[in-house]
Amino acid sequence: MSVDADRLLALFRRHLPLRAGSTELAFASGRDMPVWRNEGGFPIVAVRLTMFDPVDGVIPLDIREQEVCLGDDREHAPERWLAYVEGHLRAMPAILAHFGDGAALLPYDLFAYGAVLADAELQRPEDFAAALSDPARLAVMDEAARAAEWRERLEPLGLAEHVAAVRAMARPSIRLHLSRSHEVDDDARSEAEATSYPGQTRLGGAPDLPPDLPWPEVDGVPLTFVAQFDLAELAGRAAARELPAHGLLSFFYAPIPPDGARAHPVRVLHFTDLDALVRRPVPADVEPLAAYDIDAADELQYPCVDSYFFYESLLPEERILAVHRRRQQGKGGELIPFDRLEGFIAESDELRDYERPFHRLLGHPASIQGDPYLDVEIDTRPQGWDGWVDGTPEALELRRRALRWRLLLQIDAQEDDGLLLNQDGGFFYFWIPADALAVHDWSQARGALQCH
Incomplete structure (x- = not known):
């Protein structure tokens, strides 16, 4: 069962705009309805992140607007999911502080902590606010999200089980x-x-x-x-x-x-x-x-694509030998697709x-x-x-x-x-x-x- 859009909009209006240090989170400009559901039924909020001059706090140095998907509220009881959003907004100053000066920060980054919903002990807005204000807990979720992203990126290379070794x-x-x-x-x-x-x-x-x-x-x-x-x-x-x-x-x-x-x-x-x-x-x-x-x-x-053995060395020795023998015999063969490896390196x-x-x-x-x-x-x-x-x-x-x-x-x-x-x-x-x-x-x- 999904959350009523009007209730969600009212919740955001109670908290936005909010200011933490030299950063402000507000609704995106020019939107009659800043909260809605997309074609997939997911709740979306259009927000604006403004970074002000830290000295005078008035002159805007950077403005970034983005439509942010808040996740699938249909996977959770409506009241608990609203408590999560409420707690998330209450914890926003701590989340902004967690990112520091926000040089590369996007609005999406501020709402990327839906993993706390897996903790059944969190039920009330204050529970979620406390969890999302904990720097150690935020750091753990950041690392888990990075590891998941890396597994997805390395899957086409056959290296999804070697995230730590590749990152090293x-x-x-x-x-x-x-x-x-x-x-x-x-x-x-x-x-x-x-x-x-x-x-x-x-x-x-x-x-x-x-x-x-x-x-x-x-x-x-x-x-x-x-x-x-x-x-x-x-x-x-x-x-x-x-x-x-x-x-x-x-x-x-x-x-x-x-x-x-x-x-x-x-x-x-x-x-x-x-x-x-x-x-x-x-x-x-x-x-x-x-x-x-x-x-x-x-x-x-x-390592550049010509140094592909850095990546191949993570795989079983027999697989490496078999493919290298085929190459020597002129039969080709790739342990790791070179074109995808080249793309991964350029992206990373x-x-x-x-x-x-x-x-x-x-x-x-x-x-x-x-x-x-x-x-x-x-x-x-x-x-x-x-x-x-x-x-x-x-x-x-x-x-x-x-x-x-x-x-x-x-x-x-x-x-x-x-x-x-x-x-x-x-x-x-x-x-x-x-x-x-x-x-x-x-x-x-x-x-x-x-x-x-």
Whole structure:
């Protein structure tokens, strides 16, 4: 039995508009009947959420209107369901406070707590109001709703039973945006570089090093300075939790591997005393990269579609081997539909800018072709790709070992004003094993390149 619409409208009119802090909930504008039933018989309310300037409390900064479905009242006794709505409205100030500043808040979010109706002990408006004013209970319902949403999203991938593991794949990243002034001549640019402070975050140019430290090299090959990061500036970002909180983290690489080597030598150096650093001129036999300033932005990423084994690894080993054998035999086969996986990744990444160039610190790598994680793992084998037979237990073990690598830094050879690195428009990666990153053992860093 459904609730009378007039009673529901009267209930909302008793409570709306309501104000909590700098946020107001009211009926949507221009509606003769702000409460009605849709074609499916569900009760709908049209509401407006207004965020005011927190200082003066008068100037509206954002207004969002939405038609909100209140659920199926026919599943509950009318009086109890009305008590739920009454309690929900009484608890609205606590619900608004639960969402904080409401930067991404929509009216629908405020009414997404119908799960309390499953608690038979809640009968009166004050019962529901108390339950919906409890931050711990709201947090539990939020997490349950997120888990249900994720199960639904992962069902087409065959991963509905692995919600927690898939969500754990998301890694925070620091996207790096480069800027370089072309309005000044070389003398002015040199003067600007000379007045910058030691340990300043930047890419290219001349590095800041201890005066008594020999220029970084590997096996007698002097390396090219790539970038340096003032870690104290990054310390508040989610991705930087894996880095030291202070000091300078500097990256050097060899643009061309030595004869007979597949990997590009790299060095990652951590200097703890910025006051002891001095600007070091680049040796004559090293071609420097152009100097850029760096602006940082936060991202949250999932492994790209070329790194599909992150997702496949959650499935039973025999299923993985069987499909990989079919692929090796040219018979195709997918454990996880690639097109749906690509859609899932694009939908799940947060704050991510998909426009090149892709310069980033930590997170997951972008790919030119193939899985960057597998590439760096193969580079650790003396024989490289020789003897690689996809679909074998040995190949499967290599793929599993590849998941241990963590991206430290990715530099895109492509930049707005041409090639940044002397590669063919690809990506250069600085890698480190997860256990080495955990203890900040930079000596285990490795370099790898993907290019066209």
